[in-house]
Amino acid sequence: MDKKYIMAMDQGTTSCRAILFDQQGNICSMAQKEFPQYYPQPGWVEHDPMEIWSSQLSVSTEAMSKIRVSPEDIAAIGITNQRETTVVWERETGDPVYPAIVWQCRRTADIVRGLQETGFDKVIWERTGLVPDAYFSGTKIKWILDRVEGARARAERGELLFGTVDTWLIWNLTKGQVHVTDYTNASRTMLFDIHKMQWDKEILERLEIPMQMLPQVMPSSKIYGYTEVFGPPIPVSGAAGDQQAALFGQCCLQPGDVKNTYGTGCFLLMHTGDQPVQSRNGLLTTVCIDEKGGPAYALEGSVFVAGAAVQWLRDEMGLIGKASESEECCRAVEDTNGAYLVPAFTGMGAPYWEQDARGILVGLTRGVNKDHMVRAAVESLAYQVYDLIRTMEKEAKIELRGLKVDGGASANDFLMQFQADLLGACVIRPRCIETTALGAAYLAGLAVGYWKDIKEIRRNWAVGSSFEPKMGVREREERLHGWERAVKTAMYWAAER
Ligand code: ADP
Numbered sequence: 001m002d003k004k005y006i007m008a009m010d011q012g013t014t015s016c017r018a019i020l021f022d023q024q025g026n027i028c029s030m031a032q033k034e035f036p037q038y039y040p041q042p043g044w045v046e047h048d049p050m051e052i053w054s055s056q057l058s059v060s061t062e063a064m065s066k067i068r069v070s071p072e073d074i075a076a077i078g079i080t081n082q083r084e085t086t087v088v089w090e091r092e093t094g095d096p097v098y099p100a101i102v103w104q105c106r107r108t109a110d111i112v113r114g115l116q117e118t119g120f121d122k123v124i125w126e127r128t129g130l131v132p133d134a135y136f137s138g139t140k141i142k143w144i145l146d147r148v149e150g151a152r153a154r155a156e157r158g159e160l161l162f163g164t165v166d167t168w169l170i171w172n173l174t175k176g177q178v179h180v181t182d183y184t185n186a187s188r189t190m191l192f193d194i195h196k197m198q199w200d201k202e203i204l205e206r207l208e209i210p211m212q213m214l215p216q217v218m219p220s221s222k223i224y225g226y227t228e229v230f231g232p233p234i235p236v237s238g239a240a241g242d243q244q245a246a247l248f249g250q251c252c253l254q255p256g257d258v259k260n261t262y263g264t265g266c267f268l269l270m271h272t273g274d275q276p277v278q279s280r281n282g283l284l285t286t287v288c289i290d291e292k293g294g295p296a297y298a299l300e301g302s303v304f305v306a307g308a309a310v311q312w313l314r315d316e317m318g319l320i321g322k323a324s325e326s327e328e329c330c331r332a333v334e335d336t337n338g339a340y341l342v343p344a345f346t347g348m349g350a351p352y353w354e355q356d357a358r359g360i361l362v363g364l365t366r367g368v369n370k371d372h373m374v375r376a377a378v379e380s381l382a383y384q385v386y387d388l389i390r391t392m393e394k395e396a397k398i399e400l401r402g403l404k405v406d407g408g409a410s411a412n413d414f415l416m417q418f419q420a421d422l423l424g425a426c427v428i429r430p431r432c433i434e435t436t437a438l439g440a441a442y443l444a445g446l447a448v449g450y451w452k453d454i455k456e457i458r459r460n461w462a463v464g465s466s467f468e469p470k471m472g473v474r475e476r477e478e479r480l481h482g483w484e485r486a487v488k489t490a491m492y493w494a495a496e497r
Pocket of ligand 1: 262263264265306307308309310311323324325326327407408409410411412
């Protein structure tokens, strides 16, 4: 192939990035720009769809000009995006009828309660694999149609379109010619039957959302259309939600492959192949991507407070100056001296599900010092991930072979070693930890023959560091037992409220 690069557009919650990758999967250029967040009321979060589009466009141009690449050198564009965030716009003009309602926004919690009261949450869970929550797009679309004057009637007449951010970007890139989404993004709307792989009429009716406004659902690796916004036409040929793109970028393509992203929170996904696993412990069933770019299934779980616990040490406790200093503190002591921190600042998620739980520090003695505290906080990331993985293994009936990692806190070697020790399995950090953007690039490149097949992509994947378990069984069990007791104490505290 004579074209040199694939461009990944990585549209995140707080910033837009564009990265140019070469055929070996190396990063050749990158540009990034933050865009404004709007909080019009407590618990509400909005973005301006026009700001998302213009920032994405400007970083894309910047990434090209940084290394003097012309659009002719770009073989294809792949998109990965913040999931669930909802945009509704006019088909005719392209103008949004309302700001984008961001995934974090809690404004539709009452609509969700209404669904629960009538038992419809079970129907949604069975068909979409999701535990109904304000987080997903479905109730956000309903809210816009309920609140914006005349919107529902206009949507019924086919005048308004809905999209998650992938759809919004593709629509703008193709100047309004292409209205599509991919299976992974569709699976986060709470409107998509993941067994039949189609929009669910009954859920749409229940939420009073006209089918006409929904995008066509396509594979994650496919030429959706061509963009001429940079000049000569470039194929837009890949799209996936951020977590699924990262799973693909980590080459987790087989049942049992697992990746965890250690960011502010953790996002853990386990590929389960062509079998959707319906969780009894509040994990989500979601669509991911198979070796050919087609749909497959994954189990998804998240840790609410992960890197955020390290931020807390830094910003509220003042125990460290920056996040990376936490590693030195952890290494300055042998262990936590018996202390455990359960950072349930916003309640406990899977597998505990106790929203009234709060953080707790237990096992203190006179000898516990600052380093022990920091270490307890860092270890808490690994314990929480351990709990999620053991739950996933049980539900999917698949034993963990190894854990692939990425995200900011995966830079902490102490944490990675401790994680391997707890799991009794190898933790592998790839050379390129920009797995989300890389996944989008791979999807786009596969569709246009920039990469011939998945074998070529696998060849690019290289281990950066790998961490083998070293801890003895007895020590591991003792520590896990301590963690279990600490979690029980946090739960007890919530129950006695
Ligand atoms: P996000 O994408 O969620 O903003 P990042 O992947 O950029 O997050 O990771 C940033 C998070 O990782 C922060 O919460 C920070 O506290 C934590 N972090 C970054 N470096 C380290 C480190 N060396 N050790 C522990 N935590 C870290």
